Amino acid sequence: MSYVDEVIAKVKAKNAAEPEFIQAVEEVLETIRVVIEADEDNYRKQAFLERITEPERIIQFRVPWVDDNGQVQVNRGYRVQFNSAIGPYKGGLRLHPSVYLGIIKFLGFEQIFKNSLTGLPIGGGKGGSDFDPKGKSDNEVMRFCQSFMTELYKYIGKDEDVPAGDIGVGAREIGYLYGQYKRITGLYEGVLTGKGLSYGGSLARTQATGYGLLYLTEELLKINGKDIAGKTVVVSGAGNVATYAIEKAWQLGAKPVTCSDSTGWIYDPDGIDVATLQDVKEVRRARLTEYAKARPNSVYHEGKGVFTTKCDIALPCATQNELQLEDAKALVANGCFAVCEGANMPTTLEATKYLQDNGVIFAPGKAANAGGVATSALEMSQNSERLSWTFEEVDAKLKQIMVNITHNIDDAAKRYGMEGNYVAGANIAGFEKVANAMKAQGIV
Numbered sequence: 001m002s003y004v005d006e007v008i009a010k011v012k013a014k015n016a017a018e019p020e021f022i023q024a025v026e027e028v029l030e031t032i033r034v035v036i037e038a039d040e041d042n043y044r045k046q047a048f049l050e051r052i053t054e055p056e057r058i059i060q061f062r063v064p065w066v067d068d069n070g071q072v073q074v075n076r077g078y079r080v081q082f083n084s085a086i087g088p089y090k091g092g093l094r095l096h097p098s099v100y101l102g103i104i105k106f107l108g109f110e111q112i113f114k115n116s117l118t119g120l121p122i123g124g125g126k127g128g129s130d131f132d133p134k135g136k137s138d139n140e141v142m143r144f145c146q147s148f149m150t151e152l153y154k155y156i157g158k159d160e161d162v163p164a165g166d167i168g169v170g171a172r173e174i175g176y177l178y179g180q181y182k183r184i185t186g187l188y189e190g191v192l193t194g195k196g197l198s199y200g201g202s203l204a205r206t207q208a209t210g211y212g213l214l215y216l217t218e219e220l221l222k223i224n225g226k227d228i229a230g231k232t233v234v235v236s237g238a239g240n241v242a243t244y245a246i247e248k249a250w251q252l253g254a255k256p257v258t259c260s261d262s263t264g265w266i267y268d269p270d271g272i273d274v275a276t277l278q279d280v281k282e283v284r285r286a287r288l289t290e291y292a293k294a295r296p297n298s299v300y301h302e303g304k305g306v307f308t309t310k311c312d313i314a315l316p317c318a319t320q321n322e323l324q325l326e327d328a329k330a331l332v333a334n335g336c337f338a339v340c341e342g343a344n345m346p347t348t349l350e351a352t353k354y355l356q357d358n359g360v361i362f363a364p365g366k367a368a369n370a371g372g373v374a375t376s377a378l379e380m381s382q383n384s385e386r387l388s389w390t391f392e393e394v395d396a397k398l399k400q401i402m403v404n405i406t407h408n409i410d411d412a413a414k415r416y417g418m419e420g421n422y423v424a425g426a427n428i429a430g431f432e433k434v435a436n437a438m439k440a441q442g443i444v
């Protein structure tokens with residue numbers, strides 16, 4: 001049996017109750033097979049793949065907090081410090097009822113390669129809790145965040161581990177988490193990114209993941225002789241990534257016509273109106289039915305269905321495994337020629353294969369959504385320098401990073417004879433840098 005197959009089998013046996021983690025590992029190991037097999041004995045002797053698929057450290061803790069009725073609630077908190085070969089652990093915190101160890105491990109594993117692709121010195125980590133911020137008051141969210149940080153602060157620091165936002169963690173939550181960290185430690189340091197502008201945040205961090213996704217999409221289309229201007233785009237999600245992907249799609253001359261949340265989706269024939277979306281989601285934290293009320297030409301559909309809309313480009317920006325085989329078939333049948341992932345692992349393995357087999361340009365999340373973490377790393381640099389760069393400066397650096405990533409993944413795929421396979425290109429380019437650092441640092 002080849003070394004890659006041996007390790008996939010071991011990972012499956014050891015983590016049988018964590019299907020998302022297994023999915024992420026399988027995708028990466030399958031596509032770096034060519035690299036491993038070129039020096040298989042050495043990688044096996046070093047147990048290299050066993051080491052890279054095992055987190056350096058997993059922290060799990062109790063998060064007790066008191067709700068507005070005086071009832072004590074208990075959630076489970078996690079931080080997975082996956083790989084620090086190229087820099088301090090970096091990766092978001094997710095607050096969603098679906099969170100369990102397997103989700104955090106899949107996200108932490110992906111983060112290793114994504115962070116490597118940015119070209120910046122950041123290792124991979126991820127954290128979160130099964131707390132559901134939906135329907136909670138601001139005070140409840142604050143009490144939860146304070147309790148969460150009261151445990152987490154022991155394990156993080158500006159040079160050790162720097163968390164950020166993810167699903168369910170935006171400016172409000174980062175503010176509460178930062179306040180508690182500072183209160184306990186007395187340190188005013190860049191231990192979290194995604195901070196507010198008045199206390200060390202970076203301009204353009206809020207927009208970075210969505211904008212970065214569009215910068216990469218634009219560049220990838222150029223490489224493939226296509227232009228984004230004039231194209232119809234379907235977007236899923238209605239959160240941070242989706243909102244700013246929609247905004248930048250407009251700015252590049254495309255027309256985004258859909259968005260979605262966990263209960264339904266919107267088709268707006270006039271194109272999604274960013275101000276209305278922000279009012280409904282960022283300000284009022286309401287359902288998308290409110291968007292339809294404000295924009296009478298738009299149509300609200302209950303449940304799933306964004307990817308059945310006719311489009312040229314699809315940008316899944318909500319959550320993992322939202323784009324399944326039947327969605328991929330509908331996209332191809334409707335003439336979609338590019339899928340670029342704003343979310344982490346939103347496309348199932350079967351759907352990815354179907355899209356690639358049918359000639360769709362496919363950019364995986366670890367490359368396409370790396371703009372968020374890249375700009376977080378720029379926030380860390382500004383915090384260290386005690387300086388703030390302008391929006392234009394940060395945005396220009398973000399764009400350059402995304403353009404570099406696009407060419408790196410294209411070149412890596414070509415180097416290994418897999419031209420146009422950007423999943424392989426991203427995994428190989430991300431892996432090479434981490435692998436070199438791990439080899440240099442010995443068995444640790």
Ligand code: NDP
Nearest residue numbers: 166167168209237238239240241261262318319343344372
């Ligand atoms: P938000 O919490 O701001 O938005 C998430 C959106 O996805 C919401 O519209 C939410 O709907 C929807 N959603 C969440 N879970 C589900 C589900 N199980 N089924 C259907 N819809 C769902 O998160 P972000 O925009 O920050 O994150 C979106 C994706 O992008 C995630 O995969 C995240 O890991 C990834 N990402 C985020 C980065 C960032 O900088 N924020 C960086 C890189 C990747 P509802 O409003 O109903 O909850």
